[in-house]
Amino acid sequence: MVLAIAGAALLLALLYLAVTSPSYTATASILIDPRDSRAANFNDVLPGIGADSAAIASQVFVIESQDLLGAVFDKEGLQNDPEFSGKGLVSRVLSMFGAGRGPSPDAAFKRFQKAVSVDREGLTYVINVSFTSPSPDKAARIANAIVNRYRTGLAGERETANSDVNSLLNDRIKGLQKDVSDAERAVEDFKSEHEILGSADGGTLQSQLDQLTAQLITAQGDADQARDRYNQALAAGTSPAGLAKLAEILFSNSAVKLRDDYNQRAAELANLETMYGPRHPAIARLRSELDRMNRLMAAEAERIRQQLKASYDLAAQNVAKLQAKLEALRQQSTNSNIAQVQLRQLDSKAQAARTVLDDFLKRAQETSQMQGVQTSEARTISAASAPLQPTWPKPTLLLPVSAFLGLIAGCGIALALGPVRKPEDDPRSPREEVPQATQPKEPKKGGAPAMSRPLPANFGEYRLPGVAGGAAHSSIKALRKSLFQAGSDALSLGVLKLMRQILLRLSDHPKPFVLLVSSTRSNVDARLAGAMVGIGLQQAEQNVLVVEIGGQPHRAGYGPGLFIDGASGLRTVVCSPAVEKGAEFRDRNTLRGILAEAGNAFDFVLVIAPSLGENGWDREIFASADLMLFALSPSESASGTAALLEQHLGAGQIERSATLVIDSAQPAGAKAMPDVESGAGGLRRSSLARS
Structure with a gap:
């Protein structure tokens, strides 16, 4: 193939x-x-x-x-x-x-x-x-x-x-140019409205103020000088000496000539008076000329004084005009300073618009040159x-790969189909777990042989340490001591293998997992097997609760509830079969009530159930288990267990069951005496061993 x-x-x-x-x-x-x-x-x-x-x-x-x-x-x-x-x-x-x-x-x-x-x-x-x-x-x-x-x-x-x-830049530049033009026009309109002059229009107001102030100072000096000259002219009088002084103040050819003529006539008069006396006609004529000369000099002096006064009045009027203009400019400067604030804002806006426009123009020029x-x-x-x-x-690739894949597929199909077997080699035929036991067969109607039934999973045989003649709790204590004692590697490895087999048989669901341990004849084997499973789960760091069914829920001096078993060291609770209690007690002390109260506080609930051979056991106990473990003695067979399961629970329950053989020093027919010991964990008890 x-x-x-x-x-x-x-x-x-x-x-x-x-x-x-x-x-x-x-x-x-x-x-x-x-x-x-x-x-x-x-x-x-x-x-x-x-x-x-x-x-x-x-x-x-x-x-x-x-x-x-x-x-x-x-x-x-x-x-x-x-x-x-x-x-x-x-x-x-x-x-x-x-x-x-x-x-x-x-x-x-x-x-x-x-x-x-x-x-x-x-x-x-x-x-x-x-x-x-x-x-x-x-x-x-x-x-x-x-x-x-x-x-x-x-x-x-x-x-x-x-x-x-x-x-986009060119389109935007058009708008920016309009913005710049509007901003500059607003600046110029504001200047015109507030009469703010620039340097191109004849200087600013400050420069005009400076120029007018300088002119006013010059005019004020000229006015003062004209006033002084006028006052000196008033003080000079009309005498020839005064006229000479007036000629110095305001140069006049007429005044100089009159003064020279007057001095000449005065000199001639003095000579004639000395020569002819006061009554000489020449003297009278000269005196008449001197009087005329005095009148001419007085008129010239008045004319000079009037001219000086006119110059003084003109200088004073010029000073007044300059002062008025200066005052008007100062008032205009004050108003202009207030308008300058708004002008600077408008100018800043115009300058910002010009800057943005320049950037856009520069970038547009760059992008056009990069084409x-x-x-x-x-x-x-x-x-x-x-x-x-x-x-x-x-x-070279396809042929080897196809040949290799063909070989792999052929091997897989061949392994799936398997070799042709004889009828006696059919794995579904009944087999004995122990050579001494035989598989019972039920004849069909008409005398035909019965069909072979499936067998529970075989979890192997375990030789446990025990105490001859002792109670079950003594054997459990010896088992726990052996598991925690150095040198018992074979037993520890066997328990570890058992844990793996149990976990592989469980289906995934929220905790807790319910494991039921029972037997076909002897409750001692069930207790030993349950203790081994519970201690193994505890060593695997699992939270385990042991529920013993068939004992008394409370004894004299002890109340009902959870306690630490003195033999196994496991947390244990005792409940009676549900069939022996009324409806009012079923809610809390039956297996269903204990499982409901436990919730998800435990990883595993280990139920020690009565043997299948006992009377009075409850079918409901086995219905809630994820896996049923049946402890057999070396003389018992898996086929007998399968027959009891089919008789009591139905053939469909065999697939969720398993058997393990327990071989200990405990005599098969011995009775375990009840034993109560006190310890740190609470009540320690042992159940009655049944044969």
């Missing part, structure tokens, strides 16, 4: 090689260069992909995108290529009956898309683009076309980004070439 299945697998592989057309895969490699080359010292509108690993990995999905592959599919004219638009086997068969149609354009593109493979080379910046086709030349051509389309798309994205940004100089950061490092060998199918 193994050889036949292996040969069939190899034959199928050969048939597949014969009917399958070879496919070729061409691969082109591109490098995503994280270095961004710049033709000018401008910031790119769309920067490069970058050196981030996630950014490089995302380019794989960009190459596999439907837009990029769709552009290559249309450009290469593959929508009419029979490789993608041809009918499949099913379509060709259906077309023979007039029902088949060619694939839709979407289906043809899906075929093309499946032939494309894009992978990143580890954690590098290299991306491999592969295409599989029955034609090696077509595979290389399409792989290179995908790479070229991707590289062109990267450069085109930058060019498109530049164009879009340039258009046509954008480069792609992806470059081809290995162009795809037509492959010489097909990538599939590979006979």
Whole structure:
């Protein structure tokens, strides 16, 4: 069978090689260069992909995108290529009956898309683009076309980004120019409204104030000087000496000539008086001329004084005018200072608008100059070439693998079916666990032999230490001491194996698991087996509760409830069979009540039940168990246990039962005397051994 299945697998592989057309895969490699080359010292509108690993990995999905592959599919004219638009086997068969149609354009593109493979080379910046086709030349051509389309798309994205940004900048610049014009117009209107002059309009108010103040000081000096000259003219009088002084104050040729004539006539008069006396006609004539000269000098002096007074009045009027103008400018400066605050705000707004406009103009100039100089950061490092060998199918790989898989399948099927057995070798036939015992058979009606029944699982034979003539609790104490004593490795390993067998027979459900330990004849064996199982679970760090059925729930001097058994060291509770109690006592002291109160506080509940041979046992006790363990003596057989189970519980309960043989020093017919010992854990008791 193994050889036949292996040969069939190899034959199928050969048939597949014969009917399958070879496919070729061409691969082109591109490098995503994280270095961004710049033709000018401008910031790119769309920067490069970058050196981030996630950014490089995302380019794989960009190459596999439907837009990029769709552009290559249309450009290469593959929508009419029979490789993608041809009918499949099913379509060709259906077309023979007039029902088949060619694939839709979407289906043809899906075929093309499946032939494309894009992978990143580890954690590098290299991306491999592969295409599989029955034609090696077509595979290389399409792989290179995908790479070229991707590289062109990267450069085109930058060019498109530049164009879009340039258009947006130009649109925005128009609005910014209007904003700047409005802001500057608002500044000028505010200046005109508040009569704020600039340097181009004749100086600011402060410079005008300074100039007017200097003029006022000069005019004030001129006025003071004119006043002093006028006062000196008043003090000089009309005498020739005064007239001389007036001539010094205000130069006058008339005054100088009158003074000289007067002095000449005065000198002649003095000479004539000395020569002719006071009554001489010449003297009278000279005196008359002197009087005329005095009147002329007085008139000249008055004229000079009037001229000086007019100069003084004019200087005083000039000072008054300058003072009035200065006061008006000061008031205007005060009002202008208040308006300057608002003017500075308007000017700041205009300056900010000009700054933004300048930035936009500069950026628009940069983006316009970058048109046509954008480069792609992806470059081809290995162009795809037509492959010489097909990538599939590979006979050197397919034939050995098919032969190996055929051998594995043949071996598995052969092992599953197994060898042909004789009727007497049928594993379902009854067997004896112990050579001395025999399997009872029940005759069918009509004298036909009975069908063989299934047997409980066999958990092995255990030789336990015991005390000859002692009670059951003495044997349990010896068992516990032996398990915790060095040198009893064989017994400990046997108990560990028993724990594994028990766990493998349990189905998964919330705790606690209920294990029932019973026997067919002797309760002593059941107690020993239960103690061994309970101590083994306790050594496996499991929380165990032992429930003894058939004893008295409380004795004289002790109350009912949980106690530590002095022999096994296990937490124990005693309950009576449910059939012996009324309904009012069943709720708390029967097995069902104890399990309800225990809840999930324990991992395992170990129930020590009466033997199947006893009268008065309750069928409900066995119904709640996950696994029933029956302790047998060496003289008992598993088939006898199976017969009792079928008789008392039904044949369906045998599959959740197991047997283990207990061999101890306890005599089979001995009676264990009740024994009560006090200890640190509470009440210690032993049950009555039954034969």
